[in-house]
Amino acid sequence: MTNQADFNTSLFAAPDTIVVATDLTDMAELLPHAIAQAKTAHAVLKIVHAIAPEMTYDPESGMIPGPDPLKASRDARLRMLEISHQVEQQGVSCSTAVRHGFAADVIAEVVHETDAGRVLARTHGRRGIKRLALGSVTLQLLQHLDVPVCTIGPRCAGVSNAGLHRILHPTGLGPDCDATAHLALDLAQDSRAELTMLYVLREETAVEPYLDPDYSFERLESLLPAMRGDLWSPVRTRIAAGNLEEEILRCAKDTSADLIVMGVHPAQSFWPGHSGGKTAYAIMAAATCPVLSFRVPAGYSMMTSQPEQHACVLG
Secondary structure, X not given: OOOOOOOOHHHHHOOOEEEEEOOOOOHHHHHHHHHHHHHHHOOEEEEEEEEOOOOOOOOOOOOOOOOOHHHHHHHHHXXXXXXXXXXXXXXXXXXXXEEEOOHHHHHHHHHHHHOOOEEEEEOOOOOHHHHHHHHHHHHHHHHHOOOOEEEEOOOOOOOOOOOOOEEEEEOOOOOOOHHHHHHHHHHHHXXXXXXXXXXXXXOOXXXXXXXXXXXXXXXXXXXXXXXXXXXXXXXXXXXXXXXXXXXHHHHHHHOOOOEEEEEEOOOOOOOOOOHHHHHHHHHHHHOOOOEEEEEOOOOOOOOOOOOOOOOOOEO
């Protein structure tokens, strides 16, 4: 969908199509956010449910029948028909898809077919084995899709009729952070929302000049347009010191953020066992607002300055 010639974060800030990934047990939490985001972006919704292949065994024959795939498909389509009626009653165009296959593969396929500019998914915040199984779907999407993935965590508040007013963008200030910063800025401008750019100084960040707060403020400022007077909404910069996850969540609470926009490094392992994946997943699971995560397409950079070595998880 994206390449260096036509990459434009404004297309992601106001996507024409939003793919909503559902297991059909999470629509009470997902649907209000999906409808609100579709109205804000004037987008259509594509609601997708994947019926995963089942492997079950019988002590006598070695195999026993799993769930009837035809019945599962029929039940899912009936439920999706009800959902689409709910959405259309709210004045939002909607279509649905029920397909057999692994969730991440099915969602990626639909994103490609519809040229969607965003994926919306539920994050359950489970731990242990359940987290590895269910959280891995979101992590796979973040690792492979070139479109933002918006997650609704278990602590996420309900949708406000007031709309989007405050956005938090934590950044690692690394060489691939510009596109994510531009996405956060585009979202803020489209919604006339206040944007807070956050950088967290950490003890493990031993690479200079990131330990220098003055440099960090200058780098944050460099991510913004030169003519700040042209911006329609205020942009603030903030430096914090401490644990990355804790400081991001604290800043989100302090600023009453309606949305967190964070970047994912293309080359970085994003599995829950990896430190970067653990931090990002923990933020998605603990945030009281939606989290929009964006993996910048490999090989693309919007940097105007020289790349610098960095040791940060996000941005």
